[in-house]
Amino acid sequence: MRGNILAFALGVGCLQLQETLPALSLVAGLLIGGALLLLCCGRWRHALGRIATAIACAMLGLAWAALLAGQRLLDQLPAEWEGRDVQVVGVVAALPHAFERGERCAFDVEAVATPGARLPRRIMLSWYHGWREDEWRDAPLIRPAERWRFTVRLKRPHGNANPHGFDYEAWLFERGLRATGYVRPLAEAQRLDDFVLRPAYVIERWREHIRSAFFRVLPEAPYVGILAALAIGDEQAIPAAQWRLFRQTGVTHLMSISGLHVTMVAALFGGLVGWLWRRSERLMLFLPAQKAAIAAGWFTAFGYALLAGFAVPAQRTVYMLSVVALALYSGRNLGASRSLLLALLAVLLLDPWAVLAPGFWLSFAAVGLLFFVGTARLGASRGWRAALANWGATQWAVTLGTLPLLLLMFQQFSLVSPLANAFAIPLISFMITPLALLFTVLPWPPLLYFDHWLLSGLMGFLEWLAIWPVWEQPAPPLAATLVAVLGVIWLLLPRGFPARWLGLCLLLPVLFSPAERPLVGEAWVDVLDVGQGLAVVVRTAGHNLLYDTGPLYSAESDAGQRIIVPYLRASGIGRLDSLIVTHRDKDHSGGIVAVQEAVPIARTLSSLPELPGERCQAGQVWEWDGIRFTILHPDAAAYGHQAARTNHMSCVLRIENAFASILLTSDIEARDEQALLDRAAPLLRSDVLLVPHHGSATSSTPDFVAAVGAREAIIPVGYRNRFQHPRPEVVERYSGSRVWRTDRDGAVRIRLASGLTLSAYRAEYHRYWHGQ
Structure with missing residues (x-):
């Protein structure tokens, strides 16, 4: 099964490397051929059968990704309607984000009033406020779940295209935002409904209410934007200077709702429910405490992801935790690697574009390393010394294991990252984030005051660490990165394995690959x-x-x-x-x-x-x-x-x-x-x-x-x-x-x-x- 899932993932990834989508007839052939090959060879136990089954799964992965991609490409802005005024009616679908001259939000198009115009179902709109005061007027603030009539001017998704740069078009494509544009300033903009009652819009309005509560309680606090980001995923509230500090200390992944946060909060709440459940004999007879804890943890993860706007990274985490929760709830011991790969399969079935995101690979690498190291240390002695040693081994494994990917994707690595994360991960995951979430359901200001005090202490510690340099280097070749991954696995083998130091030798090419340069006279x-x-x-x-x-x-x-x-x-x-x-x-x-x-x-x-x-x-x-x-x-x-x-x-x-x-x-x-x-x-x-x-x-x-x-x-x-x-x-x-x-x-x-x-x-x- 493991090989088949990896083959399916390989097929999905292969599709995302294509310049054009395969023809529908070829996709149909891959689906039918892959299914027949799987049926014929799926029960063969010899090597040829396993190879044929893996090929079938790769064919199915490519075809599945192509079908979903083709469906999404159908929802596009026709080229002839770029740059033309179009009157639309729709709903503000997500929490608006303020920028220097206005606001930006996702907008669900319900109706197009301009004859002949055809627009995608979801677009990204910017509304500029008072940019040219002699010509433009101030625009009213927009809120999630409001229905508006706008005159907009749109263009197809487009981003800057540079080597080693961010693919903005891929980011929009994965999120289903199939056009971008702005509200025409001199045309009439009319609010038609104050609130559209749909589950997704209710959640977005709730998120807006929570964000307002944070800034109302701490209007001048320097780190209130971080608390809002940890609670509801509003990363726009964090100033650029604080993002630079996080990059310098290697804790950027902690300052937004990531898989780590969702998992940690789910584990914390699930453990609390399990502890309380064991205190009631009646509840224990109704449902074992372990299953109650698993169910509570999953519902917590799902609720937290909804509170974060159900952004794509949070969705992936929910999919992964769902697989693990189902396996544990059923009482079946799937094993660490099988659980991880089943989670990978669930993610790619629902979101085949996940392979384009660096966070996807870093998350799976980190979780896989934790399983790898944890399995190797099973049976270790208990006590505070053992707990401290396990924590140190975990930090070492995650830091070392993600190093090749960080250098390949971002070409930099914080030298103080292990120390910064050793303090920041438990503090943010088990104290700062839970207190911020508690404030969302129990809006008692002292909770937020204390939470901000804790965060201020952590930020002071990070500022002290930020004086140390950041390792920067050219983007390493892919071959050097793959060799370094082997070196990481070699280094993290159980103690006593011979010649583990050879893993360090395999890391050297990724750390010291020279940049390509012109020759003299060129x-x-x-x-x-x-x-x-x-x-x-x-x-x-x-x-x-x-x-x-x-x-x-x-x-x-x-x-x-x-x-x-x-x-x-x-x-x-x-x-x-x-x-x-x-x-x-x-x-x-x-x-x-x-x-x-x-x-x-x-x-x-x-x-x-x-x-x-x-x-x-x-x-x-x-x-x-x-x-x-x-x-x-x-x-x-x-x-x-x-x-x-x-x-x-x-x-x-x-x-x-x-x-x-x-x-x-x-x-x-x-x-x-x-x-x-x-x-x-x-x-x-x-x-x-x-x-x-x-x-x-x-x-x-x-x-x-x-x-x-x-x-x-x-x-x-x-x-x-x-x-x-x-x-x-x-x-x-x-x-x-x-x-x-x-x-x-x-x-x-x-x-x-x-x-x-x-x-x-x-x-x-x-x-x-x-x-x-």
């Missing part, structure tokens, strides 16, 4: 997909340069922390030899603070007088590893007078080797292009051009385009941006070039060597849900 230039903005990473054999830092998305989010810094870390770039901030506009300089805080910077060039460093000006030249860098704009005289637009001060950089050249132009406009033609026309000829100002009509004059004569033109642009970049007439001017667009192609990599090679990330990493 350069790798990556135009990252940061939306409507610009960020370009340049690598030579021994040097690194960052050209612009991307946009500022909100008061607490920018391209630096979300895209650039993770990309630098995964690529093994721990130091910038040069940072060029071309001009002041927030779509080019928005991520500068995050970059400065994350990596040391040897030299800063910019046109910003307030930014420490050097001014970039025409004539600056340097050479790294056989690659020549030249600043072409602005000239020194431009700093003597105030430019009408900051775009005119954009730093223009030319990169070349003996065979080809690249011209990075930032946001220069027509007059700057003419100045370059007058001053440095011979230097403009380049093989690759970063199209000026995102393809705006104010740039890319015909004379400039002809003078550059680029074979390849790259337009850094946001998907369906409000500026309508790039303009069609500008794209037409580049008809003689091959045109790349970051909104369509994702990150674009240029390899400047003896030849010139360009590749797009979306072409290399394309999945069936992308663009759907």
